[in-house]
Amino acid sequence: MGLVTPGLGLIFWMTIAFLVVWIGLGKFAWPSILETIKEREESIKNALASAENARTEMAKLQSENEAILKQAREERDVILKEGKEIKEKMIADAKGQAQAEADKIVASARENIETEKTAAMAEIKNHVAALSIDIAEKILKNELSDAAKQKQLVDNLLGDIKLN
Amino acid sequence: MQKHSIYKAFKPFFLLVTLAFLTSGSLLASQDSDVLAADSTEDATIESHEMHASDDSHDAPQAFNAGDMIMHHVTDAHDIHMFTLHENTPEEHHVTIPLPIILFSVDDGLSVFMSSAFHHGQAAKKRYILNHGHIYRLGENNPFAESEKLNATEALSMGYSEESLMGVFKGEPGAFFDISITKTTFGILLTVFIMFFVFISIAKSYKRSPNEAPKGMQSLMEPIILFVRDEIAKPSVGPRYEKFLPYLLTIFFFIWTANMLGLIPFIGGFNVTGNIAVTLVLALFTFAITNLSGNKYYWKHVLAPDIPVWLYPLMIPIEIMGVFIKPIVLCARLFANITAGHIIILAFMSLIFIFANQYGTGAGFGVSIVSLAFAIFMNIMEILVAFLQAYVFTLLSALYFGAAVEEHH
Secondary structure: OOOOOOOHHHHHHHHHHHHHHHHHHHHHOHHHHHHHHHHHHHHHHHHHHHHHHHHHHHHHHHHHHHHHHHHHHHHHHHHHHHHHHHHHHHHHHHHHHHHHHHHHHHHHHHHHHHHHHHHHHHHHHHHHHHHHHHHHHHHHHHHOOOHHHHHHHHHHHHHHOOOO | OHHHHHHHHOHHHHHHHHHHHHHHHHHHHOOOOHHHHHHHHOOOOOEEEEOOOOOHHHOOOOOOOHHHHHHHHHOOOOEEEEEEEOOOOOOOEEEEEEOEEEEEEOOOEEEEEEHHHHOOOOOOEOOEEEEOOEEEEEOOOOOOOOOOOOOHHHHHOOOEEOEOHHHHHHOOOOOEEEOOOOHHHHHHHHHHHHHHHHHHHHHHHHHHOOOOOOOOHHHHHHHHHHHHHHHHHHHHHOOOHHHOHHHHHHHHHHHHHHHHHOOOOOOOOOOOOOOHHHHHHHHHHHHHHHHHOOOHHHHHHHHOOOOOHHHHHHHHHHHHHHHHHHHHHHHHHHHHHHHHHHHHHHHHHHHHHHHHHHHOHHHHHHHHHHHHHHHHHHHHHHHHHHHHHHHHHHHHHHHHHHHHHOOOO
């Protein structure tokens, strides 16, 4: 058995042994191992792809949500602003109306006062006139209570009247 | 879980290594008593033999011969030599595991017996004798034909025939061929057994739980299977890699397992991929597959390349030679790398004994520190080389297949 001379028996056994292991593993081991690895790789690839899809879907959804939220916020702002405006307007309107009403009430009150005042003045005038006549009557009655005084008055009056 | 599975996968190794340790332990313990040593080695599986003083080559204590020792370790043998007791003394024992001898001769057909029948070259069996690892057949009238005690040189001088396949085909008397289960054949069978055991079991676990993460042995092998598929087959062969993948995986794991088997100490030192017959067969398979699957572009490239016609007388012989040189190189590279690694480790070990013989035992101990350090370093290197050479062989095979099936547009 030299180092570099191949032995006949060894070539024989090696050929048989290698054929057996090649065919045997080629039939019972490699196909199932390689197929399973390939299937697993496919499933991992698919899982990764679907995860990526889910991620993009999620991102899309999120951005959509954000847009919706933003819109809602804007709408809310608009509504709030409008509400504020309406409130202010209503207050202003009410104020104006109240002022007008008040003015009207004041005006009518003033008018009433004027009328009452006029009426009161007229009444006072009448009273004063009546009083004056009463007083005059009483004075006259008093003045003319004796004949001397009546003669003096007639004289005075006659004196005033210039017989021309 | 994972540890347990790995242990299960390498159970045969553990058993063998343990067996080797146990037997060596019991034998060493009884070393001082010849009777005890003889008893314990007369076991069913472990055969010991007393070397006889009549053999002139073992007459006197021999000086350590590094070359012989190394060649003995790297070449094939008809038994698995574990160790030798009482070396260089008349009571020398070789403790070996005998292996089956299978011979076919023109004279009397098939003979099958265990290599222990040869008593390490001291006995003839059916006229066959073992001399320095070779089996010879003695002539019919040789007086030593069934001798239990013989001198090989003397017996061979009286006429013998050597192994000859052509002789058997021609029917020459005395011609025979040897298809024994040698140490290397045993290593091949062990490799095949390990591969079947590992890959059938992991194929089962793949079938059982197809969409789960790999476990135990599966997780050890899966990255390597993926490495062969994604780093060797896919880029080198091209789109039609799937057809060649089973072969590429088989050679990769065969070479790797055989290389690793050769690095395990105490189990007899298998040198499977460091045997040129083994690498030759592997290279021939690659050669056959390459040329059988070669398409018209491959053959056009070999026989009618796209070059000026006046270059054809130069190029065509080169291309045809290339077809044959490729497998020869594959064969030689693997054989040389693995054998060289073994030789280097053995040479470092030999240094200890050379120094001890030359300058005394103290020098041997001194050198052993350096030698061991280098031998351990080389062993670690060899673990790397074991993988690397499997990779290189598989990669080159894949490249040849790729060249054979490449489509030109």
